[in-house]
Amino acid sequence: METIDRGSAGSARVAIVGGIHGDEPAGERIVRRLADALDAPEDGAGDGIVRLIVANEPALAAETRYTDTDLNRAFPGDADSDEYERALAPRLAAELEGMDAVLALHTSHSAPPPFAIYSDLTPSVRRSVTAMPVDYVVDAGGLRGTTLDSTVPNTVSIEVGRQGSETAVEFGYEACLAFLRAHGAVDDEPPTFSETTVVAGDKEVPKGSGEPTVHFANFEEIPVGAVFAEDDVYTHRVEEEGVVPILASEEGYEEIFGIYGRVMGTLEPPASADQTAAGGERVDEAETE
Incomplete structure (x- = not known):
């Protein structure tokens, strides 16, 4: 696992994770592109942080989904496990502890459109989802409880496109910028929010x-x-x-x-588009409207 910290324009602590599956190299490419584009930690205008993570380096090197077991089915994991991904899961979760918002990048063999996934609709998750250019979000709260978004608070997963496509890389990069704008981590332009159709798994x-x-x-x-x-x-x-x-x-x-x-x-945008997750936005009921 490789962790790259970058500076933030605001106070929120946010993270983007790529390479959870080794046969989905788009996530790593997006993370490294963001690392090149964002300021060094000491140059950030705010006191927050943007944490960029390449999760499963051995699987990426082998161009296979996983080495021993599916990392996104291994949470919360076991640090003493002989299975690489099961031992990696708690290390990855520790890197994400205390984050105000987390975005996990995925691709698939499934057809478009891109879509987001959450397991727990917190105010931060609402903000992340409605800021990104997706028409659908899947509520996976009733499905598996062993994924990153079901175990690490304030996490949204996003399927950015078809596996191996350049379109997925480009869309994923733009979705990450929208996510960062939503939480005040970059201020190149104001965030935009729109309602998103919710599909319950x-x-x-x-x-x-x-x-x-x-x-x-x-x-x-x-x-x-x-x-x-x-x-x-x-x-x-x-x-x-x-x-x-x-x-x-x-x-x-x-x-x-x-x-x-x-x-x-539909999932409605946050009541206040001016506040970030770190700013304590209040949402009385975390549910679709």
């Missing part, structure tokens, strides 16, 4: 063996009776209204076709 859709086929794209409502995905083992026919796929992919995951979700409403 419901359950994972298992994959078997044989030739996989997915019939619907991310966030496209699946009609009742239609088959979302199939292979030699499973035929997943939707039996309820309002179901949309998340991370829909034929080849992205070994064990699942993606996740079923439901549109729950």
Whole structure:
């Protein structure tokens, strides 16, 4: 793990994490581009910090998702584990302790559009999500509890695009700048906020063996009776209204076709666009509106 600290224009302590998965090099590229663009810690106008982290260096070097186990399924981890990623998880969490806002970068084999993910809707998370150029955010609070965003407070994950694409790198870099503006860490221009559609993650859709086929794209409502995905083992026919796929992919995951979700409403921007997470913005109810 490599940690690079940079100066901040404000008082918030924020972090951006790339390279959680070694087959997603866009995150590392974005982090290093930010490291080149941002001021050194001693040159920052404020007393906050921007912490940039390249998480899983051995997996990145090997160009594989992980070396022993999936880092984003290994939190909170075990410092004494013989599995590299399980031992890395608490070290990474320690680097993020006390941060006012955290952004974790990911890419996937799934089709666009890019989207954000959170597990706990804090005021900081609301600010991060509604500042970034995404139309959808997934509430993953009802899914796994072993991911970075489910264990480290104020964390948002973002799927910036298709794995291996230059588009993902460019979009991810701009999303990071929007995130930093939202929390006052850069002041090149004012942050902008907009409402975001919230999709609640419901359950994972298992994959078997044989030739996989997915019939619907991310966030496209699946009609009742239609088959979302199939292979030699499973035929997943939707039996309820309002179901949309998340991370829909034929080849992205070994064990699942993606996740079923439901549109729950919209996430509104923060009540005060002038305050950062470190400024103590109050939100009485952390819920969609």
